[in-house]
Amino acid sequence: MTESTLQKVFVLLALSFPVGCGRPPAPGSAPPSSTVAVLDDGTVLALDADHDALVFVSGVEVAARVPTGPGPAQLTRRGDRVVVTNARGRSISVFSVSQRAAVATHVVGVEPAGVAFVDDTHVVVALHAERALALVDLDRGSVVDRVLLPADEPYGLAMLEGNRLVVTHRRGGRLSVLDPALTRDKRFDPRPAAQSTMLLDRLPASDRAGQTWRANGQGVPTILPLGAGVALVHTHLPDSNLADGRPSPSVFTTAGYYARPQDDDRIRPGLSVVDLRFPNAPAYGGPIVPGEGRTFCDQQMSDPVAAVYLDGGAGMAMVGRGSRNVVMWPVGDALRPFKHGSAPTAVAPVGHGADGVALSPDGAHLYVHNSADLTLTRIRVPSFVPGSATYDCAAVGFPQVQPTVTIPLAEVTLEPAQALGRRLFHDGTLPTMTSSEGVTCATCHIDGRHDGRTWQTPFGPRNTPSLAGAAEGRVGIATTTAPLHWLGEVTTHRDLNLTVTRVMGGVGLDDEQLDALAAYIDILPAPDSATAADDALASQRARGAVLFHDPEVGCASCHVGEHHTDNLAHPELGLPFQTPVLHGVGRTAPYFHDGSVATLENVITDWVRTDRMGHGSHLDDEDLDALLCYLRSL
Numbered sequence: 218m219t220e221s222t223l224q225k226v227f228v229l230l231a232l233s234f235p236v237g238c239g240r241p242p243a244p245g246s247a248p249p250s251s252t253v254a255v256l257d258d259g260t261v262l263a264l265d266a267d268h269d270a271l272v273f274v275s276g277v278e279v280a281a282r283v284p285t286g287p288g289p290a291q292l293t294r295r296g297d298r299v300v301v302t303n304a305r306g307r308s309i310s311v312f313s314v315s316q317r318a319a320v321a322t323h324v325v326g327v328e329p330a331g332v333a334f335v336d337d338t339h340v341v342v343a344l345h346a347e348r349a350l351a352l353v354d355l356d357r358g359s360v361v362d363r364v365l366l367p368a369d370e371p372y373g374l375a376m377l378e379g380n381r382l383v384v385t386h387r388r389g390g391r392l393s394v395l396d397p398a399l400t401r402d403k404r405f406d407p408r409p410a411a412q413s414t415m416l417l418d419r420l421p422a423s424d425r426a427g428q429t430w431r432a433n434g435q436g437v438p439t440i441l442p443l444g445a446g447v448a449l450v451h452t453h454l455p456d457s458n459l460a461d462g463r464p465s466p467s468v469f470t471t472a473g474y475y476a477r478p479q480d481d482d483r484i485r486p487g488l489s490v491v492d493l494r495f496p497n498a499p500a501y502g503g504p505i506v507p508g509e510g511r512t513f514c515d516q517q518m519s520d521p522v523a524a525v526y527l528d529g530g531a532g533m534a535m536v537g538r539g540s541r542n543v544v545m546w547p548v549g550d551a552l553r554p555f556k557h558g559s560a561p562t563a564v565a566p567v568g569h570g571a572d573g574v575a576l577s578p579d580g581a582h583l584y585v586h587n588s589a590d591l592t593l594t595r596i597r598v599p600s601f602v603p604g605s606a607t608y609d610c611a612a613v614g615f616p617q618v619q620p621t622v623t624i625p626l627a628e629v630t631l632e633p634a635q636a637l638g639r640r641l642f643h644d645g646t647l648p649t650m651t652s653s654e655g656v657t658c659a660t661c662h663i664d665g666r667h668d669g670r671t672w673q674t675p676f677g678p679r680n681t682p683s684l685a686g687a688a689e690g691r692v693g694i695a696t697t698t699a700p701l702h703w704l705g706e707v708t709t710h711r712d713l714n715l716t717v718t719r720v721m722g723g724v725g726l727d728d729e730q731l732d733a734l735a736a737y738i739d740i741l742p743a744p745d746s747a748t749a750a751d752d753a754l755a756s757q758r759a760r761g762a763v764l765f766h767d768p769e770v771g772c773a774s775c776h777v778g779e780h781h782t783d784n785l786a787h788p789e790l791g792l793p794f795q796t797p798v799l800h801g802v803g804r805t806a807p808y809f810h811d812g813s814v815a816t817l818e819n820v821i822t823d824w825v826r827t828d829r830m831g832h833g834s835h836l837d838d839e840d841l842d843a844l845l846c847y848l849r850s851l
Contacts, residue, residue, distance in 0.1 A: 250292060250437055251586070252264045252290075252573030252588065255575045255577050255584060261273075261275075262292060267631070269303075270627070271299070284319065286310050287304075288303055288304040290304040291330060291332055298313070307324055307327055309323050309332065321358060323359070325342050327347050329345070335352070338355050346744065348368070348371065349371070350382075366384065369388070370386050371393070375440055377440060377445060392438075392447075434451050437573075439525060442530030451521065452484055452487065484656060484660065486520075486537065518537045518655075519657065519660070520645060523536035523572070525574050527598050531548070532545055532599075536585055537655075543565045545564070546561040564616040570588040570643045590629070592624060595623075635737050641658075650721065650726065662684050664685075667681040668681050676704060677811070679810060680809065683800065684741055685800060694738065695710050695734070696739055702716075746849065754846055757847075765847055770833060770844075771832050776799055781799035783796050802817065802848055802849075821848075
């Protein structure tokens with residue numbers, strides 16, 4: 218697609234992220250994709266990524282299990298068709314509900330994530346690794362069009378009334394909205410609803426110090442009851458700028474996560490609403506009830522990952538993966554969920570690794586998908602009355618604990634240590650792991666990767682590294698690349714207690730727990746690469762590989778072995794920082810320990826070409842482009 222065509226696409230860039238599944242859709246809209254859905258007859262569909270399966274649940278029993286492709290990520294349904302994206306399979310799987318069987322598999326692109334029906338025969342798929350959407354004809358079994366997006370890592374999709382498509386991006390505070398109407402030849406019509414591009418890069422200041430905040434952690438939009446907007450849950454982070462315009466580091470202290478040294482403000486759960494009928498209007502929302510990491514009348518909420526409207530829009534539920542709970546409250550006004558200061562009505566516990574929610578057709582039950590437990594939590598939905606004028610928990614009473622039922626989807630077949638490590642990685646309820654703020658490993662290491670941020674830690678500014686590096690026949694990085702951390706001060710994985718106690722505010726883990734965390738990190742799969750998947754770039758990748766391993770250029774003198782690291786510190790670069798691993802390096806901006814280099818291109822032009830790192834001053838532009846291509850393929 219040409220740049221001029223891209224400029225015609227109506228894209229709204231907003232600072233909000235969501236995750237989850239919507240309420241029963243308004244006319245003209247459809248439920249967003251998720252990891253769980255409920256059919257009209259009450260049958261529940263859920264994904265089992267451990268066993269690559271789509272699970273049909275009737276009542277509290279598994280009725281059928283159907284194989285998907287590798288790494289099922291999200292699903293959506295229209296009529297008799299269910300479509301599942303397979304993140305590791307570069308494909309989608311199509312299922313028949315009536316037959317409870319797979320009917321087709323189509324290759325669509327690299328790391329497919331969100332998926333939404335455009336009409337009865339076409340779906341649009343977010344390609345997480347490609348900055349693109351793919352339009353797929355299910356009858357023909359082919360990608361018939363692709364649309365490039367102005368932001369990286371498209372992830373969640375939702376189709377609103379009027380055939381407007383909402384796209385969330387995994388990092389960076391962006392929300393894209395476009396009109397995917399189809400032309401007669403079944404391609405995207407590029408005519409926009411409005412020819413404008415906006416970046417709503419700040420939510421309204423919402424704390425006592427006027428601190429500006431940025432959203433982080435994102436997924437699938439929750440459709441408003443009006444069908445013309447989205448509600449977004451996210452982790453809310455402090456944000457400001459340095460004199461040169463670069464984002465300043467957020468700050469840790471030894472007690473946990475803080476905004477700035479002068480403000481006792483920490484990472485908070487957030488909720489934002491974007492009314493897409495008025496594209497020039499800013500997102501409404503911000504951190505939920507500023508305070509000591511506690512929200513909803515002393516109900517902890519951390520790592521919010523999903524939201525859904527309840528009781529015809531009279532209430533709302535938010536799922537906290539880290540806090541392992543669902544909090545439900547009356548909203549009064551769907552566009553201003555906290556306008557009336559509604560106190561919470563109910564809370565319910567859920568399992569480990571919650572990542573999706575769906576509402577039953579009759580509105581009586583919520584189903585929360587717990588990916589680390591391989592279970593569903595069924596929760597009875599209360600009725601809602603208008604909220605009080607303030608969050609006066611003493612006046613309205615604390616939320617009632619709602620009855621729940623746990624439904625097993627499959628047996629967890631990970632090694633016991635790996636299974637324990639996965640639970641620990643996503644659990645913000647353990648004082649041994651974290652402070653009362655409930656932050657988790659996954660708060661910064663989204664999907665086991667990274668959040669794209671540079672944090673001010675007790676050790677100085679540190680860019681969040683990715684932890685993902687496992688592959689077939691290869692163990693990941695936790696137990697094979699020690700010493701760890703940028704300074705190498707973590708000599709073995711058991712010394713990760715340094716992070717737990719000094720950064721996350723936990724009391725400290727025992728050796729069994731530390732071994733379990735390392736065992737889980739060691740199986741986190743390395744990111745896929747669009748560059749590696751592009752056959753047209755094969756010769757350029759090969760040329761780049763030769764240059765990378767050329768002793769005269771010197772890249773492989775430090776970035777050596779299956780993880781591209783010699784596990785050594787190199788003071789000749791100015792500071793004695795560990796050689797980082799390079800898995801998915803093309804998607805881990807910013808770069809270096811302090812995040813001071815914005816792009817991988819800057820690494821090549823400002824460091825390699827100038828002989829500040831390696832020896833690239835003798836390389837011409839084609840050589841440098843080939844080297845960059847190879848790095849992006851790792």
